[in-house]
Amino acid sequence: MTASDHTPADLLRSALALEPARPLVTFYDDATGERVELSVATFANWVAKTANLLQGELSAEPGDRLALLLPAHWQSAVWLLACSSVGVVADVGGDPAKADLVVSGPDTLEQARACGGERVALALRPLGGRFPQPPAGFADYAVEVPSQGDRFVPYAPVDPDAPALVVGGTELSGAQVVDRAMHDAAGVGLAPGARLLSGRPYDSWDGLSTGLYAPLAAGASVVLCRNLGRLADGALEKRVESERVTHSVAH
Known part of the structure; x- marks a missing residue:
């Protein structure tokens, strides 16, 4: 983190300037066997493309x-940082009927149809794959995002004191997200180069912090695990060793 980092998007820009090649998010889905590792540069590219989709094609302001x-997923982390880049409020698990637009996984499509604005669906398939059949009434993220620009510039500067995130009924500004993330990182002793394994869902601040914001703020990386409970005995210990995990919050 630098003195000019006032939003989560600022944290990502600083990380990109300092160490673009280092790992940032390593994602496991233990229901499918998927493993994806994204460097800072690769993650930032996904964020830029998604922010361009959000600001351009979806006309978000x-x-x-x-x-x-x-759910807790590397593409969810991308959307959180894309929202921060544009100045859009990410309402995690929010009511689609009260939202200007909705981004849904495959298991919440019916719920998402309550949104009267733009709707985007993610298949959450390995390697960011598309739906075999696009869901009616939704743009397929995997179809729309590849053609977006690799660099993002917001139409208007993002106010760090404006609402940025809603989770668990609590609304936070971008500056508050950064402050909380720094506090959490210090609390567990995260330092640059640390590797934090998190099996927590993304439905609470603790899950979002350990699974994204605190490692990003500390110059560390996250090993984000979905469906961790499906691991065989001893597999978690092997993962901790193979991924060079330094800190762990499996539950």
Whole structure:
């Protein structure tokens, strides 16, 4: 983190300037066997493309509310930082009927249809794959995002004191997200180069912090695990060793 980092998007820009090649997010889905590792540069590229989709194709503006109906997943982390880049409020698990737009995984499509604005669906398939059959009434993220630009510039500067995130009924500004993330990182002793394994869902601040924000703020990386309970005995210990995990919050 630098003195000019006032939003989560600022944290990502600083990380990209300092160490673009280092790992940032390593994702496991233990229901499918998927493993994906994204460097800072690769993650930032996904964020830029998604922010361009959000600002351009979806016409989202600062202050708009996006109901984010996604599990703990590397693509969820991308959407959180894309929202921060544009100034859109990411309402995690929010009511689609009260949102300006909605981003949904495959298991929440019916719920997401309550949104009267733009709707985006993610298949959450390995390697960011698309739906075999696009869901009616939704843009397929995997179809729309590849053609977006690799660099993002917001139409208007993002106000760090404006609402940025809603989770567990609590609304936070971008500056508050950064402050909390730094506090959490210090609390568990995260330092640059640390590797934090998190098996927590993204439905609470603790899950979002350990699974994204605190490692990003500390110059560390996260090993984000979905469906961790499906691991065989001894497999978690092997993962901790193979991924060079330094800190762990499996539950």
